[in-house]
Amino acid sequence: MATTYDAIVVGAGHNGLTCAAYLAKAGRKVLVLESRDSIGGATASEEIYPGFTFSTCSYVVSLLRPQIIRDLELSKHGLEIMPLDWTFSPFEDGTSLLRGPDAEMNRRNIARFSRKDAERYPLFGQAMSELGRMMKPIIESPIPEPSKLTPSTIFEALRLGKQFKGVGEEWLAANLKMMTMSAVDFLSEWFESERLIGPMSVSGIIGTFLGIRSPGTAYVLLHHYMGEIDGAFRAWGLQKGGTGGVAMAIARSAESLGVEIKTGCRVDKVLMTGSEARGVVLVNGDEYHAKAIVSGADPHRTFLGLIGEDRLDEDFVKQIKRFKMRGSSGKVNLALDSLPEFPGLDQESPALRADITIAPNIDFLERAYDDAKYGRFSREPFMDCVIPSLTDPSVAPPGKHVMSIFVQYAPYNLKEGPADWENQREAFGDAVINTLERFSPGIKDRILHRHVLTPWDLEKTYGLTEGNIFHGELSLEQLAFMRPAAGWARYKTPIEKFWLCGSGAHPGGGIMAAPGQLCANTMLKARAV
Amino acid sequence: MEGISIQRAARSADLNHFALAGDARKRYILTPMPIRSPFHDRVARYCTSFAWKDWAGYYAASHFGETHLPEYWAFRESCAITDITPLFKYEVKGKDAARLLSRMTVRGFEKLPVGRVAYTCWCDANGKVIDDGTVSRLGEAHFFITAAEPTLSWMSRLSRGFEVELLDVSERTGALSLQGPTSRDVLKQCTDANLDALKFFQTTSAKLDGAGVQISRTGYSGDLGYELWCNAEDALKVWDALMTVGRDYGIEPAGIEALDMVRIEAGFIMLGVDYYSAPHVTIDARRSSPYEIGLDHCVKLDRDSFMGQEALRAEAARGAEWKLVGVEADWLELERLYESYSLPPGLAPAACRDSVPLYLDGKFVGQVTSTVWSPLLKRYICLASVKAQYAALGTKLKLEHTALYERKTVTATVVERPFFEPERKRTP
Numbered sequence A: 001m002a003t004t005y006d007a008i009v010v011g012a013g014h015n016g017l018t019c020a021a022y023l024a025k026a027g028r029k030v031l032v033l034e035s036r037d038s039i040g041g042a043t044a045s046e047e048i049y050p051g052f053t054f055s056t057c058s059y060v061v062s063l064l065r066p067q068i069i070r071d072l073e074l075s076k077h078g079l080e081i082m083p084l085d086w087t088f089s090p091f092e093d094g095t096s097l098l099r100g101p102d103a104e105m106n107r108r109n110i111a112r113f114s115r116k117d118a119e120r121y122p123l124f125g126q127a128m129s130e131l132g133r134m135m136k137p138i139i140e141s142p143i144p145e146p147s148k149l150t151p152s153t154i155f156e157a158l159r160l161g162k163q164f165k166g167v168g169e170e171w172l173a174a175n176l177k178m179m180t181m182s183a184v185d186f187l188s189e190w191f192e193s194e195r196l197i198g199p200m201s202v203s204g205i206i207g208t209f210l211g212i213r214s215p216g217t218a219y220v221l222l223h224h225y226m227g228e229i230d231g232a233f234r235a236w237g238l239q240k241g242g243t244g245g246v247a248m249a250i251a252r253s254a255e256s257l258g259v260e261i262k263t264g265c266r267v268d269k270v271l272m273t274g275s276e277a278r279g280v281v282l283v284n285g286d287e288y289h290a291k292a293i294v295s296g297a298d299p300h301r302t303f304l305g306l307i308g309e310d311r312l313d314e315d316f317v318k319q320i321k322r323f324k325m326r327g328s329s330g331k332v333n334l335a336l337d338s339l340p341e342f343p344g345l346d347q348e349s350p351a352l353r354a355d356i357t358i359a360p361n362i363d364f365l366e367r368a369y370d371d372a373k374y375g376r377f378s379r380e381p382f383m384d385c386v387i388p389s390l391t392d393p394s395v396a397p398p399g400k401h402v403m404s405i406f407v408q409y410a411p412y413n414l415k416e417g418p419a420d421w422e423n424q425r426e427a428f429g430d431a432v433i434n435t436l437e438r439f440s441p442g443i444k445d446r447i448l449h450r451h452v453l454t455p456w457d458l459e460k461t462y463g464l465t466e467g468n469i470f471h472g473e474l475s476l477e478q479l480a481f482m483r484p485a486a487g488w489a490r491y492k493t494p495i496e497k498f499w500l501c502g503s504g505a506h507p508g509g510g511i512m513a514a515p516g517q518l519c520a521n522t523m524l525k526a527r528a529v
Numbered sequence B: 001m002e003g004i005s006i007q008r009a010a011r012s013a014d015l016n017h018f019a020l021a022g023d024a025r026k027r028y029i030l031t032p033m034p035i036r037s038p039f040h041d042r043v044a045r046y047c048t049s050f051a052w053k054d055w056a057g058y059y060a061a062s063h064f065g066e067t068h069l070p071e072y073w074a075f076r077e078s079c080a081i082t083d084i085t086p087l088f089k090y091e092v093k094g095k096d097a098a099r100l101l102s103r104m105t106v107r108g109f110e111k112l113p114v115g116r117v118a119y120t121c122w123c124d125a126n127g128k129v130i131d132d133g134t135v136s137r138l139g140e141a142h143f144f145i146t147a148a149e150p151t152l153s154w155m156s157r158l159s160r161g162f163e164v165e166l167l168d169v170s171e172r173t174g175a176l177s178l179q180g181p182t183s184r185d186v187l188k189q190c191t192d193a194n195l196d197a198l199k200f201f202q203t204t205s206a207k208l209d210g211a212g213v214q215i216s217r218t219g220y221s222g223d224l225g226y227e228l229w230c231n232a233e234d235a236l237k238v239w240d241a242l243m244t245v246g247r248d249y250g251i252e253p254a255g256i257e258a259l260d261m262v263r264i265e266a267g268f269i270m271l272g273v274d275y276y277s278a279p280h281v282t283i284d285a286r287r288s289s290p291y292e293i294g295l296d297h298c299v300k301l302d303r304d305s306f307m308g309q310e311a312l313r314a315e316a317a318r319g320a321e322w323k324l325v326g327v328e329a330d331w332l333e334l335e336r337l338y339e340s341y342s343l344p345p346g347l348a349p350a351a352c353r354d355s356v357p358l359y360l361d362g363k364f365v366g367q368v369t370s371t372v373w374s375p376l377l378k379r380y381i382c383l384a385s386v387k388a389q390y391a392a393l394g395t396k397l398k399l400e401h402t403a404l405y406e407r408k409t410v411t412a413t414v415v416e417r418p419f420f421e422p423e424r425k426r427t428p
């Protein structure tokens, strides 16, 4: 082969691209190989139906690190995040709750269900932001080497960390407790109305195969709150032209720094000499060589696929196999002929521009989880919807709209086996639409096109093992020191010169770009390239 | 603030003038409050915030909903519609119209083609800026002028000996600004104008739902956008037509707060904020020449005599004392400053018009006059006046900033202005 690279990154997901850009920024020659014909991985915009651009997988941007935006000059390269400030929760009796940036409006709206909750609500937000702020240094730096590898050491380390200096013991105890609690238990300590607890608890289960009453889901809640730590400067948002624009901006930045990106190149295996990685071979037999190989694919695909069990230590293989993927969510993207309606709302209401959460009460969510426990998709699933075309008309023809619906639960492992998703896909789509119809009467008749993604599709099309949206659950035992395996949480792997930079590495999934950045920085610091 | 009080006095004197002139009289006398623009009925319907401001004696919406941010995003992602009727509007007609404007303002108008708009400013005899605005040539001997301050008396004083007719059309003309990437699509759906042929800073007359309108491709947002002028009687019709069509293109009524954010991103100055009108202030330190407020490109020195020419010629030779520049505050430093108080960065997500000093080595070297955290650019940007020797791109200064009671500073670098200038602003 003609060129030798300093580094080859497998996968042009947003993390792979970020890693490549940082390496190139430090003067390294980098090649990115992507198996699909387009870049972005789970951060993609696709015109599935003519004239309508769907953010096929991920749809809201909240965690993207500001430092990365600055370092890679992403605004210059097309990053444009429009805020998603409101949360709208319709209920079955035709009432609804709208929460947003106006504190007085929140108080008024929540007070219709509970005056006490209305009073507590701003205090809760403050407590979560405070916790989030303390966590910030953790998601912005590689995890330190711990002495003992148990989840409790994570919090020991936190306790010692400088960010917790000056914080009262009592405060710490009260708040760190949340780490092991369920989302519902944690929220119930704050609030009394299910109309608040229901919609708020779902952040604790997104992307996990856990119920809102499962221990540990309170932490996931916080993970989703971290997007708000910088207040007005980096709240939740939608990328202009769809989420794919985020990956595109990173790719443009990477290319401007000299990175070469090749699509339609599926890597079959990592080439090794002894215990060292030295290149990759594509399924078509082409070989590429480099001083270091980085994988942006998930840990299962990376270690059990690109490397192979036979080349790895048995213990490590066990750990990777134990690393829970078990996808639990699907996605339905709709092209709509007109704006959906909800009882009691006029079309000017900001509610339609909100994050629309269908999670009316605790039982509803528990029932949805029950189905999943027995290998069925939820007959009445939890849904998180957005209508980006209201803020960004460029994603749909004039007057038409796109609606993105994140759906849970859709277990990868159906009772009949994952391949049976081929037979159940449309029934799953029907369950979603039928449920939505109850909250937004008439939505069925507005649908011009329906695009259903099951966990099986997420695996087949986007290369996400078992359809897990975060390259492995963000549950407590799979974070920080344990991500993806004890002893290997610093992007380095048991294979020499082979690194992991995707969401399966610390600090985890979501459009955050932190694993990619931290991996590159760790490699550079270790003089690995 | 001596500037402000004198401006107010001037304004009410001016209203009295109109009160004598006709039907404004009833309104003014019966309601000693801001008056209503011809769009008010519609604007008020959307203004659920009741957040009104006084703009040149008119009610102007600060923001319409809970916050101004959706309006800001409409400017940048879809289409924002703003009632700009409070601008002062004049027509100059007659054989000497071009000559008068060339005499009054800092550039010549004899060669401006019909259908073109020019941005300009006008000065007093000492070359200090009185106001800035646009001049459209509607016909060989017919011009249309916008201004932030009443200008009729100034124009008529200068017009002695010129064969011109001056008309104050401020009250009888309704004005709307339609700005943003889908603004052209909206207009295309409801007018007969050939908008693909209408270039940046051109103007055309058109029919909009049967009403005659003048459309110019201008605006205060630094983006693709248009300004529409119509008879006050047609105002509601025009508004309704735009809003009806606009719905499919994400149109949003937008207020002054959102407008202020985008105009700073676009690097545009504002009278009374980034500079003061020369006759309205009492000391020279508050007055500015065009060279000092970034309007160098407007000034055409070598032509027939015009107001302030000599002073400006001398200043051009000598070099201006002050310069208007773009400044960007170092975000990381700002974050650290807040962090030192255990606070997240606490900037308001709105434009700020307070002047704040800039230092170099502890010495005062200028002040920022307009500041905004740009949600689009993710930058904390300011317009500033600095002593000319500190105006070079890349110059690092210290900007005063108060995170918690104490006055501190953060690094602020002189950067290019405009901060935001999309291609679509100019492209066909």
Ligand SMILES: Cc1cc2nc3c(=O)[nH]c(=O)nc-3n(C[C@H](O)[C@H](O)[C@H](O)COP(=O)(O)OP(=O)(O)OC[C@H]3O[C@@H](n4cnc5c(N)ncnc54)[C@H](O)[C@@H]3O)c2cc1C
Pocket (backbone or CB within 6 Å): A010, A011, A012, A013, A014, A015, A016, A033, A034, A035, A036, A039, A040, A041, A042, A043, A056, A057, A058, A059, A060, A061, A062, A063, A265, A266, A267, A268, A296, A297, A298, A301, A330, A331, A406, A458, A462, A463, A464, A468, A469, A470, A471, A501, A502, A503, A504, A508, A509, A510, A511, A512
């Ligand atoms: C349906 C869905 C909804 C989501 N919603 C949100 C959301 O709203 N907000 C949010 O923050 N996050 C969301 N997420 C999560 C987020 O999208 C992911 O965590 C993130 O995009 C993962 O990025 P990554 O770069 O780590 O990996 P990926 O995006 O998975 O990229 C990995 C890339 O590697 C490629 N690849 C794999 N194997 C090979 C091979 N052998 N050879 C070559 N290339 C290979 C893949 O094709 C892919 O492009 C969602 C995810 C999904 C699936």
